[in-house]
Amino acid sequence: MKKLVLRLVLVSLTFFEISCDSRSEAEKIVDAAIAAYGGNLYEKTAITFDFRGTHYAIFKSATAFEYSREFTDSTGQVVDVLNNAGFTRKVDGVGIDTLTEERIGAFSRSINSVAYFAFLPYGLNDVAAIKTYLGRSKIKGKEYHQVKVTFQAEGGGEHFEDEFLYWFGVEDSLMDYMAYSYHTDGGGVRMREVREAREVGGIRFQDYINLKAVNKATPLDSMQYLYEKGALEKLSEINLENIRTSSLPEN
Numbered sequence: 493m494k495k496l497v498l499r500l501v502l503v504s505l506t507f508f509e510i511s512c513d514s515r516s517e518a519e520k521i522v523d524a525a526i527a528a529y530g531g532n533l534y535e536k537t538a539i540t541f542d543f544r545g546t547h548y549a550i551f552k553s554a555t556a557f558e559y560s561r562e563f564t565d566s567t568g569q570v571v572d573v574l575n576n577a578g579f580t581r582k583v584d585g586v587g588i589d590t591l592t593e594e595r596i597g598a599f600s601r602s603i604n605s606v607a608y609f610a611f612l613p614y615g616l617n618d619v620a621a622i623k624t625y626l627g628r629s630k631i632k633g634k635e636y637h638q639v640k641v642t643f644q645a646e647g648g649g650e651h652f653e654d655e656f657l658y659w660f661g662v663e664d665s666l667m668d669y670m671a672y673s674y675h676t677d678g679g680g681v682r683m684r685e686v687r688e689a690r691e692v693g694g695i696r697f698q699d700y701i702n703l704k705a706v707n708k709a710t711p712l713d714s715m716q717y718l719y720e721k722g723a724l725e726k727l728s729e730i731n732l733e734n735i736r737t738s739s740l741p742e743n
Contacts, residue, residue: 518623521637521660525613528665530695534614536740537693542733543606550607551740552614559607574603601676610697610732613658613667620644628662629716631669635662655712667698671715680708683715683724693737700730 515523526534535553542548546563558575568584579600581588591599608615616623626638636659643654659669671683684700691697703724705715718724 516623516625518625518639519617521625521639521665522613522616522623524665525660525667526617528696529613529667533694534611537695537737538740539610539693539695539735539737541610541697541735543610543731548603548606548610550610552607552611557607559603561603561606572599572603574600609730612670612698613660616641616658626657629659631659631716631720634668636660636668637662657712657715659716669716669719671712673712678708681705681710681712681715682727683719684730685719687729687731690735692735693739695737697732697735699732701726702728702730 530537537551539550540548541550546561549558549560551558556576558573560571560573562569562571564570571582573580579596581591581599615621620643622642622644624640624642626640629636629638639658639660641656641658654672654674656670656672658667660667666686666689668686669683671681673679673681681704683703683705685703686698687701688699689696703719704727705718705724710718715724
């Protein structure tokens with residue numbers, strides 16, 4: 493009996509090692525970053541924050557998500573909800589069913605964009621994300637793993653053609669910089685550097701300085717060079733305020 497148990501343990505350990513070894517270098521780097529930022533707490537926590545005058549509530553797991561935002565405009569008190577079932581809008585508590593597909597798409601992209609960046613690096617393990625390891629580089633004397641992320645057309649959302657670069661610290665797995673190219677609203681390229689970070693409820697959140705290249709057609713892989721030359725312009729700051737977290741009930 494003892495020999496049988498020992499064999500089962502050895503088989504389990506072998507399977508675990510094979511499973512770990514099957515992860516690509518880029519996937520292992522992202523795994524380490526997610527662990528450094530909160531790991532499985534992301535899937536057990538509801539997060540709220542304010543961003544540019546709008547209140548957001550965010551939840552995301554491997555199989556489900558719900559993003560909501562609340563703000564007041566000329567129409568009244570607006571509540572938008574985007575989840576696995578789609579997008580809905582209420583104004584002063586009344587559902588709006590006259591939105592065009594174009595408007596639904598624009599609102600969905602807007603709320604999804606805020607949630608995506610607020611939840612980084614967690615979302616980089618979405619099934620539609622394609623991760624490629626580009627090697628090591630240094631910024632301000634610190635060594636980083638550089639990972640490129642693109643998205644499959646199926647499951648990658650309307651912005652699947654956008655491309656992203658992430659710099660993860662070799663020693664600490666922290667995502668101090670990111671850059672991305674996008675195609676909506678005429679397209680362009682951006683780079684963000686961390687301005688401030690803090691931990692709330694065991695999850696690390698970051699504020700950023702948002703930088704742009706003078707030429708919006710600048711290749712994405714040129715952004716680090718331009719950043720180090722001081723050739724990027726400050727466009728804005730990305731600051732999350734009044735962050736709150738609450739544990740979700742166990743199923």
